[in-house]
Amino acid sequence: MAGKQREMKLSEYLDKYAEEEAKVIMADIVPPDTAPYLESGTELFDIEKTPESGEEVDRAFGGRPNVPAANVIRAIQRDIGSRGYDLHISDRSYTGYSIWEAARFIRYHDNTNHMRYISEVFDCDDFAEVLCGAVNRVLRGIPFGIMVLRANLDGSRWGHATNIGYCHRQDRIYLVEPQNDKFYRFNRGTWRPGMIII
Numbered sequence: 001m002a003g004k005q006r007e008m009k010l011s012e013y014l015d016k017y018a019e020e021e022a023k024v025i026m027a028d029i030v031p032p033d034t035a036p037y038l039e040s041g042t043e044l045f046d047i048e049k050t051p052e053s054g055e056e057v058d059r060a061f062g063g064r065p066n067v068p069a070a071n072v073i074r075a076i077q078r079d080i081g082s083r084g085y086d087l088h089i090s091d092r093s094y095t096g097y098s099i100w101e102a103a104r105f106i107r108y109h110d111n112t113n114h115m116r117y118i119s120e121v122f123d124c125d126d127f128a129e130v131l132c133g134a135v136n137r138v139l140r141g142i143p144f145g146i147m148v149l150r151a152n153l154d155g156s157r158w159g160h161a162t163n164i165g166y167c168h169r170q171d172r173i174y175l176v177e178p179q180n181d182k183f184y185r186f187n188r189g190t191w192r193p194g195m196i197i198i
Contacts, residue, residue, distance in 0.1 A: 127178040
């Protein structure tokens with residue numbers, strides 16, 4: 001892994017914190033005024049303008065590659081950065097799905113984006129959790145989870161939960177806004193990650 005960062009095994013993590021009282025982290029920041037993907041400089045991934053290859057379509061009907069967790073971790077550290085957040089990786093390996101397969105399922109077979117936003121009842125974190133469960137229920141083994149954006153680099157204090165995935169064909173990380181199914185790239189020049197769970 002990059003730099004001096006030390007990996008911690010789950011057993012070490014559990015042993016280290018077994019006797020400590022649980023930390024409770026309460027939200028004390030406001031939602032952003034506009035969805036983060038609408039900020040200037042954010043690279044949207046337009047599925048229609050970037051069609052998948054014929055090879056990718058054929059793969060959907062055959063076997064899927066095994067993706068080691070190390071590949072996902074490296075992509076996260078390259079595309080998101082390697083500091084300032086907690087990364088929870090649940091599996092040693094994942095099933096290789098592409099951004100196009102995830103987009104197809106999210107756009108045509110999931111209705112999370114049609115749910116009603118209710119502040120403090122069903123807001124950004126709830127949308128992200130529901131979409132994460134729906135995607136993982138159907139695309140089993142996919143490296144797809146939840147990311148909490150905690151603030152802008154400019155010092156403004158806002159927080160937003162979104163979904164995060166890994167495309168094995170591009171070896172890249174993508175974000176999904178679960179409230180409207182937009183796919184976009186993490187904007188390293190503007191945002192700070194808070195926590196990633198995959």
